[in-house]
Amino acid sequence: MEDKSAAESLISRFQIERLLNQDQSDRRIALLGHIDGKQGILIAERAAFATDSLEVLRAFHSSDNDIYKWYMANASSPVNGDYGSSPPDLKLNLIWPCTAQHIRKYSAQPVRMVTETPQIYREYIRPYMQQKREEGRLNWIFNILEGRTEQDDVLLRDKGDSPDEDGFLMLPDLNWDRKTISSLHLLVLVERRDIWSLRDLKRRHIPWLKYLRQRLIDATVKTYEGRIEEDQLKMYVHYQPTYYHFHVHVVNVMLEAGQTQAVGKAFGLENIIGQLEAIAGDDEAGMADVSLSYFLGEASELWSTVYEPLKKGEKL
Structure with a gap:
């Protein structure tokens, strides 16, 4: 009380x-x-x-x-x-x-499509990610992973074969009412901390991603047995994500596709696996080696500090 x-x-x-x-x-x-x-x-x-x-x-x-x-x-x-x-x-x-970043994120604003080349990622985006991680904005995720908060909400905690690399947990997304199956939205947080975004995924991660995908399907169908089936689920990751700790969204395919599921924001997990399988090179080749296109709001830091100056031909 x-x-x-x-x-x-x-x-x-x-x-x-x-x-x-x-x-x-x-x-x-x-x-x-x-x-x-x-x-x-x-x-x-x-x-x-x-x-x-x-x-x-x-x-x-x-x-x-x-x-x-x-x-x-x-x-x-x-x-x-x-x-x-x-x-x-x-x-x-x-x-x-x-924070000011939260205000920018939730404010109405024009959006722009940008193309992030491997060079732009290495020189500007990766350092930006590092800065954001060092500001302590992942504390709420670590609170969940380390068992300090929201443990009653955890639907599945899977330690995998190697807890440091394969473990993950699944819980209801903040935006789901937790009862309407047609708008089902689950959030999956991985235990490992070496993958900040889909840019860190390499060919050597393909078996792990396939394992993760199947476990999420099995767990969701079992948790909501009789209410949802395997072919009624889709999984995606965001880029750019709101926070730089790898996570997967599991949703009902009937969920109304708003901006968070739009092309240029959501990248299907199956498509990422397929792209990694098609990338030429050894096991260290991966998503950091390709160009990615996505949209940004004009109020976002990445637009104002990276892409807008690049568009104008200015030196960063």
Whole structure:
């Protein structure tokens, strides 16, 4: 109850500053605000979001990991003072305290398609990844991997043949309501820390990737037995990812394909395996040796510090 009260108090203390973004179907909005003088981002999702319901948000279930918190909530008024009498119709994600990078990520902005050559990756993107990892932004992932937070949510923890290299765990994604199978979205975090993104994948990783793929399919079908089948699942990784620790998304193929699943953001796991098999060279040849095209928001650091100057012919 103390945790519940503390979680609810954060939502009630959230002071809205401005709307960052709203999707075209009005199912998801991102709001910038502050709690106790520290900026935060509140993301709310529902089937048909009513903006006049902001005053009656009330959380009754929550999870907390570092700066990331999520809630299930009601947007309707209580019945005789009892919020528990009606099912939750909102999923709230709170990032607090948030960083300038979070604000850029969730703000509405024009996007650009860029092509990252092996040279650009080596000279500019890899050092950028190193910098972000050293800033401590992976603490929430390590909290989960090392058993400090969200352990009740872990659906599968597989140590594999070699815990240092093959282990992984699977849990519900922050954006899934955990009950609607048609919008199933699971997140897979690998134990190994030498793979930051798909750029680190090499031909020698093909057996591991195939093992990982099959274990994820088997575990998902078993966990939701009778509700989903193998050919109703798809798996992908993001590039550029939000955080530089290799992870895989497992979703229902019926999940509405928003920007996170769009071409230029999501790379299918099966396609990555196939591309690695087709790459010429020895076992050390891999995804760092090919050019990749993807989109970036104009507010992103990579656009403003790397690709825009390159486009203008400026020296970085």
